[in-house]
Amino acid sequence: MSIIIGFPRIGEHRELKKALESFWSGKSSQNDLQNVAKELRKKHWSYQKNLELVSVNDFSLYDNVLDLAYMLGAIPKRFQQYDGLEQYFGMARGLKDSLACEMTKWFNTNYHYVVPELSRTDSYKINPTKIENEFKEAKALGYQPKINLIGLFTFVALSKIIDDTDFEIIFEKIKNAYFELLDTIKTFDSNLTIQFEEPIFTKGEDKRFYDKIKDIYNQIAAKGFKTIVITYFEHSTEATEILCETNIEGIGLDFIYGEKNLSSLPKIAQSGKTLYAGIIDGRNIWVANLENKLKTLEKFSQYLPKNKIILNTSCSLLHTPFGKDSEIKMDKEILSWLSFAREKITELEILESVFRNGISPSIKEKWEKNISINQNRKVSTKINDKATQERLKQPIKTQRESAFKDRIKLQHKALDYPILPTTTIGSFPQTPELRALRQSFKKGEIDSSVYEKGIEEYIKDCVAFQEEIGLDVLVHGEPERNDMVEYFGEQLKGFVFSQNGWVQSYGSRCVKPPIIFGDVSRPAPMTLKWITYAQSLSSKILKGMLTGPVTILNWSFVRDDLQRSDVCKQIALAIADEINDLQNAGIKIIQVDEAAFKEGYPLRKENIKTYEEWALYCFKASVSVAKATTQIHTHMCYSEFNDIIKTIEDLDADVISIETARSGNELLKIFADVGYSHEVGPGVYDIHSPRIPTKEEIIKQIRLLLEVLPKEQLWINPDCGLKTRKWEEVKPSLKNLVEATKEIRNN
Ligand code: GLN
Ligand code: ZN
Numbered sequence: 001m002s003i004i005i006g007f008p009r010i011g012e013h014r015e016l017k018k019a020l021e022s023f024w025s026g027k028s029s030q031n032d033l034q035n036v037a038k039e040l041r042k043k044h045w046s047y048q049k050n051l052e053l054v055s056v057n058d059f060s061l062y063d064n065v066l067d068l069a070y071m072l073g074a075i076p077k078r079f080q081q082y083d084g085l086e087q088y089f090g091m092a093r094g095l096k097d098s099l100a101c102e103m104t105k106w107f108n109t110n111y112h113y114v115v116p117e118l119s120r121t122d123s124y125k126i127n128p129t130k131i132e133n134e135f136k137e138a139k140a141l142g143y144q145p146k147i148n149l150i151g152l153f154t155f156v157a158l159s160k161i162i163d164d165t166d167f168e169i170i171f172e173k174i175k176n177a178y179f180e181l182l183d184t185i186k187t188f189d190s191n192l193t194i195q196f197e198e199p200i201f202t203k204g205e206d207k208r209f210y211d212k213i214k215d216i217y218n219q220i221a222a223k224g225f226k227t228i229v230i231t232y233f234e235h236s237t238e239a240t241e242i243l244c245e246t247n248i249e250g251i252g253l254d255f256i257y258g259e260k261n262l263s264s265l266p267k268i269a270q271s272g273k274t275l276y277a278g279i280i281d282g283r284n285i286w287v288a289n290l291e292n293k294l295k296t297l298e299k300f301s302q303y304l305p306k307n308k309i310i311l312n313t314s315c316s317l318l319h320t321p322f323g324k325d326s327e328i329k330m331d332k333e334i335l336s337w338l339s340f341a342r343e344k345i346t347e348l349e350i351l352e353s354v355f356r357n358g359i360s361p362s363i364k365e366k367w368e369k370n371i372s373i374n375q376n377r378k379v380s381t382k383i384n385d386k387a388t389q390e391r392l393k394q395p396i397k398t399q400r401e402s403a404f405k406d407r408i409k410l411q412h413k414a415l416d417y418p419i420l421p422t423t424t425i426g427s428f429p430q431t432p433e434l435r436a437l438r439q440s441f442k443k444g445e446i447d448s449s450v451y452e453k454g455i456e457e458y459i460k461d462c463v464a465f466q467e468e469i470g471l472d473v474l475v476h477g478e479p480e481r482n483d484m485v486e487y488f489g490e491q492l493k494g495f496v497f498s499q500n501g502w503v504q505s506y507g508s509r510c511v512k513p514p515i516i517f518g519d520v521s522r523p524a525p526m527t528l529k530w531i532t533y534a535q536s537l538s539s540k541i542l543k544g545m546l547t548g549p550v551t552i553l554n555w556s557f558v559r560d561d562l563q564r565s566d567v568c569k570q571i572a573l574a575i576a577d578e579i580n581d582l583q584n585a586g587i588k589i590i591q592v593d594e595a596a597f598k599e600g601y602p603l604r605k606e607n608i609k610t611y612e613e614w615a616l617y618c619f620k621a622s623v624s625v626a627k628a629t630t631q632i633h634t635h636m637c638y639s640e641f642n643d644i645i646k647t648i649e650d651l652d653a654d655v656i657s658i659e660t661a662r663s664g665n666e667l668l669k670i671f672a673d674v675g676y677s678h679e680v681g682p683g684v685y686d687i688h689s690p691r692i693p694t695k696e697e698i699i700k701q702i703r704l705l706l707e708v709l710p711k712e713q714l715w716i717n718p719d720c721g722l723k724t725r726k727w728e729e730v731k732p733s734l735k736n737l738v739e740a741t742k743e744i745r746n747n
Contacts, residue, residue, distance in 0.1 A: 001307075001311070001352070002051055002052060002310060002311035002349070002351075003053050003055070003276070003310060003312045004048060004282075004313045004317055004344075005055070005058075005195070005278070005312060005313050005314075005315050005316045006055050006148055006316030006318055007044045007048070007055055007058055007316070007317050007318075008044075008318050008320065008321070008341050008503070008504065009040065009044070009058065009059045009504070010322075010502060010504045010508075010510060011040050011322070012043075012322045012323065012325075012326070012500075014510060015039075016036065016037065016040060017509075017510060019032065019037070020033065020062075020508040021508055024089070024093075024508075030085055033061070033085075037061060040059065041059050041134065041137060041138075045138060045141060045143050047342055049143070050349055051345070051349075052144070053143075053144050053146035053193060054138055054143040054144065054145055054146070055146060055148050056131070056134045056135055056146065056148065057130070057131050057135075057147050057148045057149065058148045058316060058318070059134060061088070061089075062088070062089065062092045062114070063092065063112075063113050063506065063507065064113070064148075064150060065113035065114055065115075065116065065150060065155070066088070066091060066092055066113070066114040066116075067130060068116075068149070068150050069114070070087075070088055070091070070127060070130075071126060071127050071128055071130060071131065071181055072124055072177040072178060073125040073126050073127060074116050074117070074118060074122065074177075075087065075091070075122070076091065076101065076117045076119075076122075076162070077119075077121075077122075078099070079095070082095065091114060092114050092507060093507070101114045101115055101117060102114075103506055105599060107199055107202075107233050107603060108233060108599065108601070108602070108603055109233075109319055110503070110505055110511065110513075110555065111319060111503075111504060111505065112505060112506035113158065115159065115160050116155070117162045118156075118159045118165075118173075118174065119163050119165065119170075120165040120169055120170065120173070121163070122173075124173055124174070124177040125177075126177055126180050126184065128181055128184045128185065131147060131181075131185060131188075132184075132185075135185075135188050139189075145192075145193075146193040146194070146195050147185065147192060147193070147195065148197065149195065149196055150196075151196040151197055151198035151229065152174065152175060152196075153201070153206075153209050153212075153213065153216075154197060154199055154201075155174065155178075156170065156171055156209070157200045157206065157208075158200070159174075167208050171209065175216070179219070179220075182194075182220065182223055183223070186223055186224065186225070190224060191224075191226070192225055192226065193228065194225045194226070195228050195230055195252070196217075196227065196228065196229045197231075197232075198230065198236075199232050199233055201213075201236040201238075201239035201240075202231050202232065202233050202254075202604070203234070203603050203604065204238060204604060204605065205238050210238075210239075213239060213242045213243065214242050214245055214246055217229060217246045217248050218246050218247050221246060221248045226249045226250075227247075227249050227250075228248065228249060228251070228252055228274075228276060229243055229251055229252065230251070230252025230253070230276055230278075231252065231253060231254065231258075232252075232254040232257070232258075232278060232282070232314055232315035233254060233257050233258070233283075233315060233603055234254065234257055234258045234602075234604055235254070235258030235260035235261040236253065236261070237260055237261065237263060240253065240261070240264040240267070240268070241264070241267060244268060244270070245271070248273065249273065249274060250274035251264075251268055251275060252275075252276030252312065253275070253276070253278055254278040254314040255277060255278055255279050255296065255314065256278060256280075256282075256283075256314040257283070257314060265300060265303040265304065266303060269303040269304045269308075272308075273308070274308045274309070275304055275308060275309050275310065276310045276312050277309055277310065277312065278312055278313060278315065279293050279297065279312070279314070280293070280311070280312070280313045280344050280347055280348050280351070281313070281314055281560070282313035282314040282315035282316060282317050282318075282319060282320065282344070283314065283315060283319045283320065284320070284557055284560055285320055285321065285338050285339060285340060285515065285557045286337060286338065286339060286560050287336070287337055287347070287370065287374065288339065288344075288351075289370075289374045290347065290351050290354070290370045290371070291370075291371055291374070293351055294351065294354060297351070297355050306355070306356065309355075311348055311352050311355065312348070313348070317341035318504060320344065321500065321502055321503055322340060322341055322342065322500070322502070323341060323342035323343065324338060324339075324342070324343060325342075326499055326500035327499055327500065328499065329499055330496060330497075330498060330499070333376070333380065333382060334382065334515075336373050337376075337517065338515070340501070346366075347370075350367060350370065354367060378561070380518075382517070382518055383517060383519065383561075384518070384519060385494070385518065385519035385521060387521065388494075388519040388520065388521045388570055388573075389519060391521075391573060392569060392573070396569070396572075396621050397576075397621070397625060398617055398620040398621050398624050399624055400624050400628065400652060404654065404678055406628070407628045407629075407654065408654060408679070410628050410629050411628075411629055411631045411654065414588065414629045415588055415589070415631060417472050417473065417541070418472060418745065419712065420702070420711055420714055420715070420741050421472040421473060421715050421716070422470075422472045422473070422715075422716045422737060422738055422741050423471060423473035423474075423681070423715060423717050424466075424471065424475055424717055424718060424722060425591075425635050425657060425717060425719075425720050425721045426475050426477075426478055426591060426593070426635070427475075427477060427478040427481070427722055428462050428475070428478070428479070428722050428723065428727075428730065429726055429727050429730055430723045431727070434454075434479050437454040438451075438480070455479050455480050456533060458477060459477060459479065459534050459537070460537060462475075462476065462477035463534055463537045463538050463542075464537075465731070466540075467538060467540060469735045470738045470742075471734065471738060472540070472541075473540070473541050473543050473589060474534070474538055474541065474542050474543065475534075475542065475543050475545060476531055476534035476542065476545070477534075478545060478721070478723065484551075484593060484595070485513075485547055486512075486514060487547075488526060488546075488547050488552055489514035489516075489552065489556065490514075491526045492520050492521070492523075492526075492571070492574055493518070493520060493521045494517065494518040494519050494520035494521065494570070495514050495520070495556070496514070496517055497512070497514055497515065498512060500512075501513070501515070513555060513556050513557050514555075514556045515556065515557045516553075516556050516557065516559050516567055517559055518559070519570060520567065520570040520571050520574055521570065521574055522574035522577050522578065525581045527544065527578060528581050528582060528585060531545070531587055532585050532586070532587070535586065535587060541589055542587065542589075543587075543589040543590065543591050544579075544582045544589065544590040545591050546575055546578055546579070546590065546591065546592050546593065547575075547592070547593050547595075548592045548594040548597070548619055548622060548634065549568050549569075549572040549574075549575055549619065549621075550568060550594055550596065550597050550600060550615045550618055550619060551594050551595050551596040551597060553568045553571060553618075554596035554597075554599060554600040555596055565614035565617075565618070568614065568615070568618040569618055569621060571622075572618040572619070572621040572622040575592065575622035576623070576625045579592075579625050579626055579630075579632075580625045583625075583627060583630045588630060588631065589630070589631045589632075589633060590623075590626065590631070590632055590633070591632075591633035591657075592619070592623055592633070592634050594634050594636055594651075595635065595637045597619075597636055598636065598638055600615060601644070612644075612647045615647075616647055616651065619634075619651055620651070620652065631654045631655065632653050632655075633653060633654065633656070633657065634651060634653040634655075634656050634657075635658070636656065636658050637659050638658070638659055639658055639659045639662070639663055639667040640667060641658070641667070641670050641671070642670050645670050645676070646674070648676075652678070653678065654678060654679060655679040655715060656678065656679075656680055656681070657680075657681035657682075657683065657715065657717050658681070659683050659719040659720055660682040660719065661683040661685050661686040661687075661718075661719040662719075664701075664704050665682075665708045668680070668682050668705060671709060672709055678713075679713050679714070679715060680709060680713060680714060680715065681715030681716065681717045682714070682719075683717060683718055683719020683720065684698050684701045684702060684705070684716055684717065684718065684719070684737060684740075685697070685698060685701070685719065685733060686719055687718045687719055687721070687724075687725060688720070688724075690725070690726075690729055692729055692732050692733050692736070693733055693736060693737075694736060695736040695739045695740045695743070696740075697736075698737055698740035698741075699740045699744060702714075702716060702740060702741065703744070706744075716737060716740075716741045717737075718733070718734075718737070
C-alpha cells in the first residue's frame with residue numbers, strides 16, 4: 001500500500017499557468033479555465049492509478065490555504081461584496097480598491113501561500129463546492145479518493161488575526177466552520193479517508209493549542225472518517241505522542257527531513273495505528289537509493305507489522321518538477337540521476353513491490369537499474385572534482401584583514417562618499433527589448449558581438465542616467481542577468497539546468513531552480529567584464545554585484561550526497577575568487593546579495609545554531625578576501641531582523657541594505673538597540689509597488705530613519721532591486737530620492 005501526499009498542479013507544460021493568465025487578462029472564460037483544471041486533475045490522477053488512493057483537493061487554482069480559507073468562509077471584509085472567482089482571485093491578487101491578502105512562504109519551502117485574515121466579526125459561512133466537485137470527478141473516473149485537507153491547527157496558526165480578538169475565540173469560530181465542512185464532506189461518502197496535513201506540528205510545542213490536539217482529533221475521528229494526520233519537513237515527536245493517544249487511524253511522518261521521527265515508532269506500534277512512512281523525498285530531485293530505503297523499511301517492520309506500514313512521499317510533490325520526459329538537452333548521465341514527481345511515483349511502486357513481495361521477476365530489472373544508477377552516481381567523474389575537494393581541505397580565510405572600525409576609516413578616505421550616500425540595490429528595469437535580446441542570444445539567433453553590443457548600450461544608458469541625477473554609488477544595472485541565481489549557476493561547474501523543471505512558487509508563478517549535482521568551482525570570471533566596462537564609463541564609484549553563497553544554495557536543488565554546508569563552502573570559494581578578481585581590476589565596492597539567507601533558517605529552534613554557524617562561515621569565506629579598502633555590501637530582502645540580529649552583526653559586512661520602507665522606522669530600531677556599528681541602507685521606498693514616491697515622502701522617511709540611527713551610519717536607497725519596475729517609474733522615483741537626500745544634507 002502506498003500513496004503520495006499530493007501532486008504538482010501546474011501541469012506538465014504549465015497549462016494551468018497559461019490558462020490562469022489568459023483568464024485574468026480576459027482572453028478566455030471561466031469555463032475555459034475550469035476545463036483546463038479538470039483535464040489536469042484527470043491526468044494527474046491517472047498517474048496515481050496504481051497507488052492505494054488518489055489525492056483529491058491537492059489541486060488549486062491558486063493556493064490550498066486560500067482554498068481552505070474560501071471554503072471556511074474566511075473572507076476579509078474588503079472582498080465580501082464580491083463573489084465567485086472574482087472574490088477568490090481578488091483575495092490572492094487584489095481588486096481595484098481592495099489590497100490583496102499577504103503572501104508568505106510555506107514553512108521552509110519556496111512555495112508561497114495566501115495568508116488568511118481572521119476576525120471575530122466575520123460569519124464563516126462554509127462553501128464546500130470545490131471539494132465536492134473534485135471528489136465526484138475522481139469517483140466518476142473510478143478512483144478511490146483520499147481528501148487532502150490542511151489541518152485545523154496549521155490553518156489557524158498560519159492565519160493572521162486582524163483585530164484584537166483572543167486566539168481562543170477565533171479558534172472556536174474556525175473550528176465550528178471546519179467541523180461543519182467535515183460534516184458536509186461526510187455526506188459525500190460515509191467511509192472516506194481524509195489526510196489532515198499538520199506541518200505546524202513540526203515546529204514544536206505551541207502553547208496556544210497543544211492541549212487541544214487530542215480532543216479535536218478525537219472529535220474528528222468520531223465523525224467516522226478514516227482519519228490520517230500527517231506532518232512533514234521535520235520531526236513532530238511531541239505532537240506524535242499526543243496523536244498516539246487519540247482514536248485516529250494513521251499517523252504520517254517525514255523520515256527524510258525528520259530523522260528523529262524514528263523515536264516515535266514504538267509508541268505508534270503500541271497505539272495500533274498505521275504508520276504512513278514518508279520515505280521518498282518529496283522536495284528534492286534525486287533518484288532514491290531504493291536498497292537503502294528498503295533497509296529503513298525493514299527496520300520499521302521490527303516495530304510494526306508490515307500491513308501497518310504505508311509507503312508515501314515525505315510531503316506533497318508540489319515542490320518538485322512534473323517529470324523528466326521533456327528534458328532533451330540535459331547530459332544523459334546526469335539526467336539518469338534525477339527523479340521528478342512522476343518518476344517518484346514509480347519509485348514508490350517499485351519499493352512497495354519489493355517491500356511486500358521481495359524481488360519478483362517482474363520487478364528485478366527495475367530494481368537493478370536503480371542500484372546501478374546509484375552506484376554510477378557515486379563514482380562519476382562529473383561529480384567529483386579533485387581540485388575543489390583539495391582546496392576545501394586547505395585553510396580558508398574567514399576574517400577580514402582588519403577590524404571594521406579601522407577598515408571603515410580607510411574606506412571613507414579611499415571612497416570619499418558624502419554623508420547619507422545614495423545608491424541602488426543593483427538591477428534596473430528589465431525591458432521587453434532586453435529580454436528579447438537575451439532570448440535571441442540564447443537561441444543562437446544573434447551572435448555574441450550583437451548581444452554584447454546590446455548589453456553595453458544598456459549599461460551605457462544606465463550609468464549615464466545615474467550620473468545625470470547625481471547618485472553617489474552607481475551600478476551597472478544587471479541587464480545580462482535573467483535571474484540572480486541562474487546567472488551564476490550557469491557559469492559555475494557542478495550546476496545543471498533543466499528545460500522544463502518548473503516548480504510553482506505562487507499562483508501562476510513558477511521557478512526553475514538550478515540543480516547542483518557535483519563539486520562546485522568557478523572556471524572563469526563571471527561578472528568581471530560587465531562591471532569593469534561599467535566602471536570605465538564613469539569617474540564615480542561603481543558597485544560590483546554578486547549573489548552570495550547561502551542564497552545560491554537556498555534557491556537551488558542541492559545534491560544529497562554531500563552536506564549542504566559543504567556545498568555552500570564550495571560556492572563560497574567560487575564567489576571569493578570573483579571578489580578577488582573584481583578588486584584587482586579596480587572595483588572598490590562589491591555587494592554580495594543574500595536575499596535568501598533568512599529563509600534557510602531551520603524550522604526547529606534546536607537546529608538554528610548549526611545553520612547560523614555554517615551560513616555565517618560561508619558568507620565570510622566568500623568576502624574575507626576583500627582588502628581593507630574594498631567595501632563589502634550585502635542586501636537582504638526583508639525587514640524582520642529581531643531574531644537574527646546577532647548573526648547579521650557577525651556577517652561583518654561594511655554596509656547592509658534592507659527592506660524597511662513599508663514599516664517606517666519601526667523595524668530599524670533593533671539595529672540601534674543592539675548598538676549595531678556598521679553602515680545600514682534601510683530602503684526609503686517600496687519598489688514592489690508602481691507608485692512613484694514624492695520627494696516630500698522620502699524626506700519624511702529619511703527623517704524617521706535619522707531618529708533611529710545617526711547620519712554617519714545611514715545610506716539612502718530603494719528597498720530592493722528595480723528590475724520589475726518600468727523606466728517611467730524608476731526615473732522620477734530615483735530623482736526624488738536624490739533630491740530628498742540633498743535637501744536633508746543641506747538642512
Ligand atoms: N541585486 C539584486 C537586484 O537588484 C538583488 C535582488 C534581490 O535582493 N532579490 O535585483
Ligand atoms: Zn531585495
